[in-house]
Structures are given as C-alpha cells and as structure tokens.
Amino acid sequence: MLAGTNVALGVSGSIAAVKTVELAHELRRQGAAVRAVMTDAARGIVHPWAVEFATDNPVVTEITGSVEHVELCGYDGWADVLLLAPATANTVGKVAAAVDDTPVTTTATTALGSDVPIVVAPAMHEPMYDHPGVLEAIETVEAWGVDFIDPRIEEGKAKIASEEAIVLGVARAASDQPLAGRHVVVTSGATSESIDPIRVLTNRSSGRTGREVAKACYVRGADVTLVHDGETVPYADVHRVESAAEMLDAVQAVADGADALVSAAAIGDYTVETADEKIRSGQTLTLELEPTPKLIDSVREAHPGLAIVGFKAETSGDDDAMVGKARETLDRADLDFVVANDASVMGESRTRVLFVDETDVTAHEGDKAAIGGHIADELASVLEG
Template sequence: MGKNNSSKNIKYLDNSAFSELTDCHPSKDIKGSLGQEFRSKKIVVCVTGSVACYKAIDLIRTFMRHGAEVYVVISKTVEKFMNKEYFAWASGNEVVSELTGELEHVKVANYNTSDLIVVYPCTANTIGKFASGIDDTPVTSVLSIGLGSAIPIIIAPAMHEAMYYNDIIKSNIQKLENMGVMFSTPVMEEDKAKVAPIDLVLSQSISAILSHATSINPIPSQVETNWNFFCKNEVDRLSDIKDKDLLFYFTNKKIMISVGSTIEYIDPIRIITNTSSGKMGLSLIKQSLKYGLDVTIVKGMTQIDEKFKEISSTRFNNRLQIIETKTTDQMAEAIVRELERTNYDFVILAAAVSDFKPSTTSEKKISTDNPSLQLNLVPTIKIVEKVKHIQKSTFLVAFKAEYRVGIQNLLTRSWHKLVQSRSDLIIANDVGLEESVIGSDTNKITALDRERNYFDFPPDKKDGVAENIFKLIYFKLHQSNT
C-alpha cells in the first residue's frame, strides 16, 4: 500500500489502516485528558446545515477528551457556513463530505465499525428524510446504514421553536424514537429550539454506549467482554498516607453521608426493606470526624441506632448533623434539600436504598382473611442520579452491592452505575462473599473510578475499609492536583 493510499484511508473506518495512522495527528494529543469513558470506542459525528454547526467542533473535542476516536460526516450545506477543514483539524481525521465509489457510508456505519452515531446539530430536513428513509446526503445515508446495523444513534435537533413543535416534526421524532433512535432535547430560548448542551449529549452518549454493550450480551458471563478494566497497584501505596496528611486535607471540609436502609410501606404496619445494618455508614462517619470534616448524616433505618445516639452525644456534636428518614422518598427529599442549601465537598451515598416500592399503599391494615395478596412493585427514585445535577463539583462516592456475580460483572455493573450517576468513585462489594455478608463487621471492597481503573482491597474490619476509602479519595484528588 503506497503512502498516499494509506493517508487516504484515515478517512474511512478501515481497521487495517488505523493501527498505525489514527493516533499520529497532533490534534489527538487531547485524547483521554478528561477521562477514559470512550477508550477504544469509535464515534461518528454527523453535522447538518444549521447555523449551529460550529458547535459540533466542541462536541468532537469533548468526545476525544474522554478517549474516543471521532470521525466526521457532513452535509454539503454545512460548507456554506464553515470550511470542512475545521472538522478535520478538530478530529484529526479527514472528513466525509460526499459519497464515492469507496462507499464511505458503509465503511463508517456498517456492522461493528462504529460504537455510536451522533447528529449534532440536526435540522428538521434531515429528521424528515431519515424518518422517511430518504438517503440523498452523506449524513442520511450514514443514518440509514447505522439504523440497520443497530448502532446507537443520538440526534440533537436545532431549529426555530415553532418548527420544532410542528406536528409533522413531532410525528417524525416519535417515529424515530419508536425505532430506538435517541433525541437530545433542545433548549428553548429566544423562540429557538437551540441544540442541546454538550454536557447533556456527553452523558447520553456514555449511557448509550454502555447500554448497547450490555444489551447485546445478555448472558452475565459475557458482559465483561465489552469493557476493559485496569487493575491499579496503588493500594499498597495508600498505607504510606498518614493520618496527619488526611487531617490537613479534610479539616473543615463538608461531607454528607447517607446510611442505613429505607423502608417502603405496604400498609400502615407492613413494609418492604432490606437487611442493611448501617455499620459501614457508621464507620465512614467516625473516620470523617477523625479527619476534621463537618458531617451531615442522612440516616435511614439501622440495626445500631444506639451507636448513632452515642456518636451524636460526643465532643464532635458541634460538627455533626443527623437527619432522620424512613422511606426512599424521604431520604431523597432530605438529600436534595441539603444539596440545594449547602455546598458539600464530598457526598458518600452508603445507604442501602430500596430499589422498588408498592405502586399503592393501603391506608388500612390489609386483612389476613384475604386468600392471597399480590403486590405491584414500581422503581423508586434514583437518589444517586440527583447529586451531580445539583452540585456538579462535589466529589461523589456511591456504593454498589451485588450477590455472587464475579469480579468482572461486579465491575461492569458498577461502571454502569458510575456512568448513569456521574459518580467519581464506586465502592463495590459482593455480599455473597463470606467476608462481605450484610450486617457483619467486615467487608471486602473494590473501588472503580472514571477511567475504569479499579482498586481491589483485601478484606478488613469496616473501620479499616472506611479509612481506605478516605485514603483513596485523598489519593485521587491529590494525584489530580500534582
């Protein structure tokens, strides 16, 4: 293969040509600088002829900063607004602006060639053509192939507000949504349906790739093959971190910790709950106070209420606030209220929140004379997903408990939760293991970060586990600032 041919192939998703050429462009120096959520992933960004097309540059660069290899396909009308070389610079790859005998649309959107297609911005014209099966531009042809190849597709519309609310446009959007196409809701300002913020599209994109990877591998033993996780050996280095370092770093910072379990009422007497004891949460609180933090506890139901009474009556009580809750809704309301009125440096959600609740609650005790009782359960609110919507800058640590799933599936399910909630760390444990049984005094945790690095800790008393969690938080933040 000659030099010119090789260079030309950068434009297409020809994997044989990528091994040596895709990482050579200087524009790719930013890859992974903000995270590795898209490590080894290929994203096609389609740009249509909207005046907002210049905003696609920032989206392309954002995807790259999170680890993606990005390929750009544009409609011909885009070049009326800006030169396609801007997109070549942004992505580090040549731009597809016309279809030739090389079948560019097939090469970028055929089976297993790309992980995601994002149209940003997308005009009403392109939405209509896509919904009607018209393939007369590079973008609509890529979308047609991508839909047939079951590649996740996200569309971010941009147009005048009145046009967006046109019944034909709404019908086309509904039609595409019924086919599995996702839409990023535009921002309504100045009589315009302005293209969705990049943060929203980024979040949707991470979720789309993750959900797609999981859905095509429903067998648990195969789930982990879609995501690579990287074992870090820094666990031993955490022992070098001294209490004085932690005290100096954490003193006078604010932390909110949720602990215990929640209950959901069937009737005024009967409930649904879980067997969480609150011991892990108590250990986290003790370590927080030890390191000088101001602590807000959002407490559910625990098996050790007397321990919480003891800690609230100690010399630390001027740095301690306890908010009592019972149900998931009450806990969610308390956490949201606190986040809206106080800036927290750290939030650790260690409570075992009920995932489901009865769809209706009987106001009276259900009679035991009933020959049978059927409960219709519905999902509860996802508290963890509220935190970053209110306080983007807080360092969020969430917990993920599984039962006898194996390390790879534990990591994959934890990664899914991390992405959905935008957590900074997930503390995962398999409660099917002897050393991690719910209610015991010991725990074995695996911590997962945003770069898919995981830290596997040996079994320990829960006070020791809590100490390691704070050391890891310190290590992650101190590392990012040096």
C-alpha cells in the same frame, strides 16, 4: 466513559454546527475515536478543516465510489455509534422518510439498516421543532430505536443539548446496558438542617460520588431518579430536597416503582428545632439536637425486597475498622453491599473505597467517575443474580 468507542459524527446545517468542534474534542477527551460526515449546508457554517482538526480524521463531505457511508456504518462498519449533532428539521424529516440526498442522511439510512445505534441531538428554531411533521418524524425515528437528546428550549429556539447530555447519550447507546429496564434511585450530597431562616447544620459532602453513580447507572441503561440538594441534570429525574426528612420522604415516594436504591448521600444524623426568625449574634446559644431517622432502615422496613446499596464514611483511616462498621450497617439494614471510605476524600476528585458484602471485601481506587462505574457494575450483578 467512551474508551474504545468509534463515533461517526453527522453534522447538518444548523448554526449549532459551530459547536461541533468542541463536541468532537469532548468525545475524544472521553476516549472515543471520531470521524465526521458533513452536509453542504453544514460546510457553509463550519469549515471541514476545523472539523478535521477536531476529530484528527479526514471529513466525509460527499459519497464517492469508496462508499464512505457503508465503510462507516454498514455491516461490520467502523462506527459503534452514529451521532447526528446538530440535526436540523430537514435532516430529521429525511431520515424518517429514507431520503438520501446528503452524506449525513445516506449514512443514517445505512446505520438504520445495519442496526448501528443512532443518537440524534436536534437543533432548530422552536416553531420548527413544534411543527406536526417534525414531531411525527421524531416519533417515527424513535420507534425505530433511535435515541433523541432533548434540546434546550430558550429564546424561541430549540438549542442543541449540552455536551454533557450528548456525550452521556452516546455512551448509553454504546453500552451493553445491563441495567436496561431498571429504575435506580440514587441519593447524593449533603443534607442540611435549618437552625433559623439563615443558618444550617450540614457537612462537607460534595455529592460528586453520588452524581457519578447516577451517571454510570444511566449510561448502563437505567432510568435514574436523583435525590439531592442540587440542580437538574440531563441523566436523571431530579427530586430536590434539603433536610434529612425531605430526603426520606422523596425516596419513599419513588421507592415503590424502583428496583434499587443507592444511598450515597451524607445524610445529617441530627436535626434541630428551627427558629422562626434570625437568632441574633453575640449571645451564648445551646442547640438541642435530635437524631434523624436512618433512611436505609426506614426504606428497608417499607420495602423488604428492594436492592439497597449503603455508604459508610469513617475517619479512622483503618481498613479493618471501616469494614467492621460497614458490616454492622450491612447486617442492620439487610443491604446488598456497602461502599466504605475514609471521610478525608470528601470534596476530592479521587477516592479509595471498599466494597463490603457478607463474604468479601474488594478495594477500588481512582477518580470518582470510575468508582461510580464500579458501583453501577456491582449493582447490575446484584440485580441479575
């Protein structure tokens, strides 16, 4: 996700600085090179040697005649992104006021003047986060184009955001953002149809591919709505649904303001009348299955100009058969392209897919994060065209 990206990591004196070591490791796991800058207060919480070990680079603890701030974040400096994590109320206020009395704030002022993208992950006690001056400082800095990763409000504290949220924020800031200004709706995972208050009809989809598509669209600058039967995520506005009908209703509700729909969910093809009470075991039972509406067909009918990406899972293992079925779906719902795959990859971390449009078939293979990136890139090309 961050391959080839140079991240300058500014650490200030919140207790959340203890998380800096693991954050630096995660940035590097995602492909980034990391160099850290620390305030004196941060050095009282986490030792620079630990941060040096985590980044595999010397740590800047003072600005010297080597003008470290300019070397890192000046014109033609080393960094592609400056990440302030954690950022205290003191640091945010100083950045907003151009007060340069720590290595971190001096580096931030330099980055702002050089148009280096900046991502800020604040961490402080909740009353400090609610202080009018702090909120005003955040608004001021945001107006300059700085991205803030919202903290988690828990136990009276504005705790630093999760590593995933911070890494995604850094990746988004470092991206060319070909989907900036676009609203992309992504459906993901399995739906389930209630048989009774306990039992459901469902399928084996894990939703991993859909979530990776949503992440990739977010990183490329999109505002993302994720419709799935899952938890809140830091990269999308989540609409939680269970049944096929609920998923269709949720998509229709947001489609008016959308530029594209990526229908990655494995939506159940059949529903059943739900029993009001638990069906007792030990009896022979016949379920009357009724077809569910086809989501992409319904959305296409209501939104003829919407860019739509469909998915088609087959079990034959034969590419020609997959392409044939994908083209049927492509033509029926007037889709922009279809992602076809063999159903055997459900729940796996890697997959092989075929991108099928009116004229071409392109194969992609790799982990589902990489596939999500390919889908987002192809979608960006569709929207640009």
